[in-house]
Amino acid sequence: MTSLLTRVKSKMSIFAHRKARGILDGEYGSVFRGRSLDFDDLRAYVPGDEVRDIDWKASARHGSPLIKRYVAVRRQTLMLIADTGRNMAAGSRDGEPKKDIAVMALGVMAYLAHRHGDVVGLVCGDAFGSRTIPAKAGEAHLERLLQEVHSRASLDSGPSRLEEQLRHVARTVKGRNLLFVVADELAADPGLEQVLRRLRAQHEILWLTIRDAHLAGAGPAEDAFSVVDASPLPSRIAESSGVAAAYATATAGRDAGRHAMLRSVGISEGRVANSQEVMTELFALLERHRRAG
Structure with missing residues (x-):
């Protein structure tokens, strides 16, 4: 079995040649500074x-x-929150599988926590339920978490509904932790906002959105389909400039609504379209969160 954590560490090493890894480590360490000490x-x-x-x-x-x-408290807890429903089996804005980007982002944060002596846990799932892997230390444990996300996110998974995982966290995760949420382009929703306000009162929260594929970039018409119900996308729709423009407008409105919702509850959001953007965007996300605090 290919080691997902090894792949993550390799990409982190490449990034470290362009930007000092110590800076990224420092940004991670600053998240809890003055709050949980x-x-x-x-x-x-x-x-x-x-x-x-x-x-x-x-x-x-x-x-x-x-x-x-x-x-400093000797050990903090990082809880990874991941959507492993069917939406994560789709392609991203740049065509890369969303679950591969999710594994990269989760792996980077988990490895940063490991380097700081923190423990890492996972909550993942779909609309039908959530699974928790308790927080522990060690690289073998991190590999298990990443393999769990990678194997669960497939076209055979249930529908995506991240609100289910967040409510599960609100019910079961005790103490003050750092929650790192990886999701697709969710729309703002009163129920989602309610549970986020509840979680934000107890935890530090970082949010990373993986960008959806463009309608025009969905691929050849015979290959385009919805991951929700496997229905095909007719070529006349996929190739229609009018439909593409309307889709872009709706997407922009959804993004603005989600960003406003997250900002209103004090959560910093990052956005990525491929795994190559993960390191740079996580650095920026940690810095924004520190400055906002």
């Missing part, structure tokens, strides 16, 4: 310190800025 003491502010770490009340009493210092 135990308070230690106060010290004088020095240029370069994070403004958000200033204890304003103590500073007012002291007469000069004081910074809160924290003792």
